[in-house]
Every structure is written in C-alpha cells, then in structure tokens.
Amino acid sequence: MINEMTTSASASTVILTKLKSGDSLVAADFSQQDLYAIALKGANLIEVNLARTILTNADLREINLSKGNLEKADLRNADLKGANLTEANLKEAYLYRADLRRANLSQTNLENINLKLALYDRETVFPEGFDYKNSGAIGPGAMLNGAYLNTANLRGVDLSGAKMIAAYLSGADLTEAILDDVALGSANLQKAFLTGASLRSAFLGGAELKGADLRAADLTNANLDNLQNIAGADFGMVQGLSEGDRAALLNYPGNELNTWNPFTRRNTKESLLDS
Numbered sequence: 612m613i614n615e616m617t618t619s620a621s622a623s624t625v626i627l628t629k630l631k632s633g634d635s636l637v638a639a640d641f642s643q644q645d646l647y648a649i650a651l652k653g654a655n656l657i658e659v660n661l662a663r664t665i666l667t668n669a670d671l672r673e674i675n676l677s678k679g680n681l682e683k684a685d686l687r688n689a690d691l692k693g694a695n696l697t698e699a700n701l702k703e704a705y706l707y708r709a710d711l712r713r714a715n716l717s718q719t720n721l722e723n724i725n726l727k728l729a730l731y732d733r734e735t736v737f738p739e740g741f742d743y744k745n746s747g748a749i750g751p752g753a754m755l756n757g758a759y760l761n762t763a764n765l766r767g768v769d770l771s772g773a774k775m776i777a778a779y780l781s782g783a784d785l786t787e788a789i790l791d792d793v794a795l796g797s798a799n800l801q802k803a804f805l806t807g808a809s810l811r812s813a814f815l816g817g818a819e820l821k822g823a824d825l826r827a828a829d830l831t832n833a834n835l836d837n838l839q840n841i842a843g844a845d846f847g848m849v850q851g852l853s854e855g856d857r858a859a860l861l862n863y864p865g866n867e868l869n870t871w872n873p874f875t876r877r878n879t880k881e882s883l884l885d886s
Contacts, residue, residue, distance in 0.1 A: 728760075
C-alpha cells in the first residue's frame with residue numbers, strides 16, 4: 612500500500628512506474644497526494660483511495676474506479692477540476708465534496724455514484740440524461756431544498772438558479788458566490804458570509820439573516836419580504852437595495868437594528884444608513 616507521499620513528482624513517478632511494470636493499483640492508498648495533470652488513461656483503480664487528492668487537469672479517461680469486492684473507490688474531497696473522465700467507470704464511487712468544476716464526465720458510468728455536496732459548474736460535462744441537478748451536488752440549478760450546508764466553504768461557487776428553500780446555511784462562506792435567481796425562502800443564513808455575493812433577483816422571503824455579513828453584496832431586485840431576523844446583519848455597501856426595501860428594513864424592531872455584528876463590529880442600523 613502506498614501512502615504518505617510528499618511530492619507530486621514522487622507520487623506520480625511511483626504510480627506510473629507501477630502501471631508500466633504491470634503491477635496492480637487495486638486498493639492502493641493515494642490519498643492526500645498532489646497528482647496534478649497525471650495521465651492514468653485506462654488504469655484499473657478499483658477500491659483505490661484518492662480522498663483529498665489533487666487531480667486537477669488529470670487524464671482519467673477510461674479508468675476503472677468502480678466498487679470492488681470490499682470497498683467503494685474513495686474520492687472524497689478530491690480536486691478534479693478540469694479532469695478528463697470520459698468513458699470512465701465510476702459505478703458506486705464516493706465523490707462526497709469532490710470538486711468537479713470544468714471536469715468532463717461524458718459517457719462516464721455514474722451508476723449509484725455518491726455526488727453529495729460535490730461541486731460542478733457550467734463547464735462540467737455530465738453524461739447525457741444524467742440528472743445531476745437532483746444528485747445532491749452543488750452548482751447552477753441544483754435542487755438543494757432543505758440541504759444541510761452549515762459552515763460549508765462555497766466561496767465563489769456558482770449557484771445561480773438553485774432551489775435552496777429552507778436550506779441550512781448558517782456560518783457558510785458564500786463570499787463572492789453567484790446566487791442570482793436562487794430560491795432561498797425560509798433558509799437559515801445566520802452568520803453566513805455573503806460578502807460581495809451576487810443575489811440579483813434572488814428570493815430571500817422569510818430567510819433568517821441574524822449576524823449575516825452582506826457587505827458589498829448585490830441585492831438588485833432581490834425579494835427581502837418577511838425576513839425572520841436581521842439582528843446583527845451587516846448591509847454595508849450593498850448594491851441594488853431599493854429605497855423601499857431599505858425603509859422596510861429600518862422599520863424592524865430596535866433590538867434587532869441595534870445588535871452588533873461580532874465580525875464587522877457595527878450594528879445593523881448603522882450598516883443600512885451607510886450603505
């Protein structure tokens with residue numbers, strides 16, 4: 612079993628040497644390695660451990676990462692940005708929180724794959740007919756109603772058009788995330804970081820914003836009706852906030868408006884008057 616490799620060169624060299632010599636890689640441990648742009652076309656990687664491994668721009672065409680007799684291939688938190696997985700076999704593979712942005716999974720076997728909280732974007736190519744929006748993955752148009760995303764790192768993630776009604780996002784980092792047209796009705800955004808996020812035409816009706824950091828967020832045409840709680844929310848430098856919405860927010864109870872945000876160190880009323 613291979614583990615605790617320290618550099619991308621040594622890890623890649625060991626793997627490629629074993630492949631060239633015909634040695635089996637089945638059930639090997641390549642977790643937490645830097646395998647940037649490695650060429651593994653056609654490799655048999657049944658039960659391999661690639662958790663937290665960097666596979667950015669890797670050539671993974673036709674690889675076999677399906678479940679073996681004992682365990683599923685483990686790609687939890689793997690960085691697969693830009694990887695080519697065309698015609699790969701990922702049957703029952705575990706890609707929890709993997710990053711699939713810009714990855715090519717065309718003609719890939721994704722039967723019973725676990726994509727919960729994996730990231731995708733508009734450049735990710737899925738097999739024709741694969742219902743990625745209902746797979747539990749995170750990206751444009753994703754169906755994430757009621758999802759538990761507390762403290763998730765979603766910085767800069769494109770979630771435009773996603774359905775996140777009653778989702779749990781307390782403490783989540785959504786800095787500069789694209790949340791245009793997102794349905795966030797009744798979502799829990801307590802202490803969420805929405806700094807610089809784009810929330811154009813987003814629906815936030817009934818959302819919980821206690822302690823949220825919305826500085827420099829774009830709220831153009833966002834629906835802010837009946838917010839549950841804005842105590843300590845910081846609206847400093849927000850863009851697109853209508854005067855009607857500003858007046859409505861300034862009409863919230865004094866105990867909410869005068870609550871300080873523990874991170875930005877000013878209260879909600881001050882942030883609304885300064886924005």
